[in-house]
Amino acid sequence: MTDSKSTESAATGTRRIAIDPITRIEGHGKITLMLDSDNHIQEARLHIVEFRGFEKFIQGRPYWEVPFFVQRLCGICPVSHQLAAAKAVDQLAGIEQLTPTATKLRRLLHFGQILQSHALHFFHLSSPDFLFGFGSDPMRRNIAGVLEKYPDIAMQGIKMRKYGQQIIEAITGKRIHGTGTLPGGMNRQLSQTWRDALLADIEDILEWSENALRLNEQIHTEHPEQADFAMFHSNYLSLVDNTGALEFYHGGLRACDSGGTPIFDHQDYCDYRQILREEVRAWSYMKFPYLQQLGNERGWYRVGPLARVNNCDAITTPLAEAARRRFKAFGGEGPVHNTLAYHWARMIEVLHCAESIQRLLHENEITGTDLTAEKGDRRQQGIGVIEAPRGTLFHDYTVNDEGIITKANLIVSTTSNNQAMNESIRSVANRYLDGREITEALLNHLEVAVRAYDPCLSCATHALGKMPLQVELLDATGTLVHRLVKQGGGGN
Amino acid sequence: MTYESNKAIDANSITIDGETVPFDAGQTIMDAALAAKIHIPHLCHYPGLTPAGNCRLCMVEMNGESVAACVTQAQSGQQVSSNTPELNAARLAITQMLFVEGNHICPSCEKSGNCRLQAMGYYLGMLEEHFHQFNPRREIDASHSTVLLDRDRCILCDLCVRASRDIDKKNVFAIAGRGIHARLVVNTASGKLGDSNIEENDLAAKICPVGAILIRERSFDSPVGERIYDRRSISDTALTEHVPEKEVDRG
């Protein structure tokens, strides 16, 4: 929920306002650009008020409550938190293996979640930038504008999102914040009625996913000028399955350097503390994770669709695999580093979700009744890691003998992209900053760059497209040179 | 209901909101109402347990006087009004108070959908908590292997106290302190549930109207859509609740 006090802003999308009440900015995005003495951007900082209080909040609660507690972290990706926590809870309850039906239901739920999240991001938030241009009239550069000019694309986006939400509803009982997971399983069977209803629409979803993918391929192949937008080399981190293929629900960790060479591979995520470190910087609430092996200077990495599609050796469904090969070819067989290629990778994943959903719905076990596994000996620590829509998500809980949480550590996807978002901002600001004034054009371009990551800011203040953004320019002495604010677009 | 309000009131009957309701000697207004399938909102009353008059949700107007229906003997000629806007507004305020006095975080509470306090909120049309949160600091007791006590959600209805004492014959719980300092305690030297003889199948372990006493690790096993109050209103379920016969026999 954005706090958009100015009603005019809802109507016009942007406007300059007098900046005084800092309180209105709290919890919203703020960017600080720091100039050196030659008026080049030396450093860029994206400030996000992240809700770290959560890890304290959960202390003292019984462990089996955690998946439903944490899913409240976020209104858009609650299922991701529920699933990551559920995997940790399985370990806490001493469960090694779920029943085939429970595993398939969780995977189906996860595919549904990624599909709806990616569809929302691309169609509602990002497609206007591409269809109308980054600098175009902000009044038109929104989903309403897309509906008017490209009604087919907009409708497909809306229906794809709805389809993903229906999968979530079929399994958790509600489109948002339902239940579903239990220690060692799931709480309800998928009904035959739901299965048939979902199968009835899957062909459309597949076709629209292919359309969306094609649109993204065109954007990249027909607009080479966008290739170096916010472009920089980085490491990538993601889960892969045991054959090295793209995997969202369960696998080992793989990190590759900017040349695509593995830094580590098939790492058990329960050892994540040996591989990852988190750096705290005084100016940000959000931590800066890095690969321990490379150190804090060079060890930062990107996660999310771009990382996953770059890192994997294959995709297990045919259409998405063919799309991945085209993507690879575009990158000269090495990793694609274009920040805007996040969108392309996202649509490859959407196609993979659609294909996987179709496969799962055709399996007999998906409507099975064997939903929970026997509990084993309770354990002191449970670690659940999944690939959430925005990237690798870590949940780590320690419990006492009575099953009460004593410690929790979360690394949310957006945190992993922290450094990368700052790099993107710096790159864009250096290119678009004209003199010592922050222009609307600069602000718009910064927004496009950050939005490529689909940041889940604080996993509470969601989509950047709707949130107020403040950009400040400081000179080499730290004096404020200029400031510009864009109000939230309302309607959240 | 088929009672006719203009019928002459016979020896053993009262009227509730204009309807004639018969009663047996010794019954309370609440007993008579429940027998006639009339719902007077209540949280601390449970047929089969001695009434306690704790929650004050069952306040009715009886011949112009406010009384708690669960502890007031029915007497011929009483004219009772219950379902009035004023009384329901007072009940709403009481329910809101119950919410703010504890820490009721429905979204992550496993009793959600099966909770009588939440259901009462829905029944009375509660849209917000209205009062300031007390945010009390209360202790969770996870020392027992199968029963969990989360005092954050306790509304001090006393049902577990009565069930344990009168039906289970174990006397595991008590309410100590008064007013704002009142709290649920466990009658063991350590004060810990783990040192008591409560068992999963005791009535006291099952009767809590909220999520304060729970069977461990059963969380969220009734799917959304299949929970008690997903399908029925508390004004309906409350008419059929009672301590099962065999539990009474055991006592």
Ligand code: SF4
């Ligand atoms: S624990 Fe439950 S049953 Fe016992 S007094 Fe508190 S609310 Fe009532």
Ligand code: FES
């Ligand atoms: S039900 Fe009568 S006071 Fe609680």
Ligand code: NI
């Ligand atoms: Ni989120």
